[in-house]
Amino acid sequence: MKAIETRFLNKTYGSTPVVDGINLIVEEGEIFGFLGRNGAGKSTFINMLTGITLPTSGSFSLLGVDGPSERIKKHIGVMPDYSTLFNSMSAMKHLKFLSSLSGRSVSVAECQHVLKLVGLEEAGKKKVSKFSFGMKKKLGIAQAIIHDPSLIFLDEPTSGLDAESALHIHKLIVSLQQQGKTVFMTSHNLDEVEKICSTIAIMKDGGIIKSGTMDELRSYYRSAITVQLKHDPIPAGEAQKLYAWLETAGTELQKTPAFTTITVGSELKIAEIIRAFTNCHVNIFRVEVNEPSLEEMFLAE
Numbered sequence: 001m002k003a004i005e006t007r008f009l010n011k012t013y014g015s016t017p018v019v020d021g022i023n024l025i026v027e028e029g030e031i032f033g034f035l036g037r038n039g040a041g042k043s044t045f046i047n048m049l050t051g052i053t054l055p056t057s058g059s060f061s062l063l064g065v066d067g068p069s070e071r072i073k074k075h076i077g078v079m080p081d082y083s084t085l086f087n088s089m090s091a092m093k094h095l096k097f098l099s100s101l102s103g104r105s106v107s108v109a110e111c112q113h114v115l116k117l118v119g120l121e122e123a124g125k126k127k128v129s130k131f132s133f134g135m136k137k138k139l140g141i142a143q144a145i146i147h148d149p150s151l152i153f154l155d156e157p158t159s160g161l162d163a164e165s166a167l168h169i170h171k172l173i174v175s176l177q178q179q180g181k182t183v184f185m186t187s188h189n190l191d192e193v194e195k196i197c198s199t200i201a202i203m204k205d206g207g208i209i210k211s212g213t214m215d216e217l218r219s220y221y222r223s224a225i226t227v228q229l230k231h232d233p234i235p236a237g238e239a240q241k242l243y244a245w246l247e248t249a250g251t252e253l254q255k256t257p258a259f260t261t262i263t264v265g266s267e268l269k270i271a272e273i274i275r276a277f278t279n280c281h282v283n284i285f286r287v288e289v290n291e292p293s294l295e296e297m298f299l300a301e
């Protein structure tokens with residue numbers, strides 16, 4: 001079963017399409033990273049799927065059920081905007097109250113367990129008004145998972161968290177996936193997405209410009225492997241011939257007496273370059289290969 005399927009999903013404000021006919025499939029059990037610069041339309045897309053706003057046109061289904069649907073509500077977890085938390089309630093009361101709204105009442109022990117999962121075990125009795133920004137964020141994640149949903153939407157789950165808390169939340173998200181749940185998350189932290197997401201989509205101006213598994217995206221962008229060699233000086237009689245060949249082997253050739261850096265389109269070229277140096281009797285001491293990170297792929301768009 002597909003966790004999420006959208007068909008030509010569109011949201012237009014005035015005459016501007018903010019989400020412009022998106023067709024997207026998220027398979028069950030994935031941690032799906034949804035990326036895009038500020039204003040790309042990510043929150044609007046999620047808000048349609050979670051019933052906060054209605055699509056202008058197009059359709060979608062969640063866990064095989066056409067949406068928006070009350071029937072699916074208890075199987076979906078949504079991390080709220082922290083400003084919509086109830087300040088006068090304790091964290092514990094908050095979870096009990098909101099889980100009852102989603103159609104499943106939970107015990108105190110279950111609330112304590114989830115507060116522990118998000119790192120708020122000491123703060124169950126504390127009023128939300130006394131929470132720091134990071135604590136509210138964690139409570140939002142607790143709220144999204146308290147009723148044990150199968151599909152969880154997390155809009156920037158770790159923004160504003162310290163490094164240790166962010167790591168804690170990464171582990172929690174991975175453990176949710178290991179329990180068979182699907183997590184659909186947005187993030188501006190590309191390192192985080194690269195580490196924990198199995199599939200990503202990049203959104204721009206209301207549309208999806210690229211999507212796939214991390215491996216698929218890497219192979220798509222693999223046209224940009226940078227190879228740096230540290231080597232002995234190239235003998236004067238060999239240099240002209242070797243550099244002429246390197247110009248044909250790749251692009252962005254940079255040369256100093258001890259280093260050569262070149263960008264190539266395929267891993268096979270790396271072996272050819274090493275052979276070309278050794279054929280000219282030049283010793284190589286180090287080879288560094290840099291593949292594009294998700295950040296570089298993202299910036300390329």
Ligand SMILES: Nc1ncnc2c1ncn2[C@@H]1O[C@H](COP(=O)(O)OP(=O)(O)OP(=O)(O)O)[C@@H](O)[C@H]1O
Nearest residue numbers: 013014018036037038039040041042043044045203
């Ligand atoms: N209720 C609204 N009325 C009019 N325009 C809106 C409304 N909500 C969002 N927009 C516009 O839609 C565009 C997309 O906004 P959205 O919040 O979906 O982007 P985003 O990708 O989530 O951005 P960010 O990363 O900053 O959270 C923006 O230009 C925003 O100004």
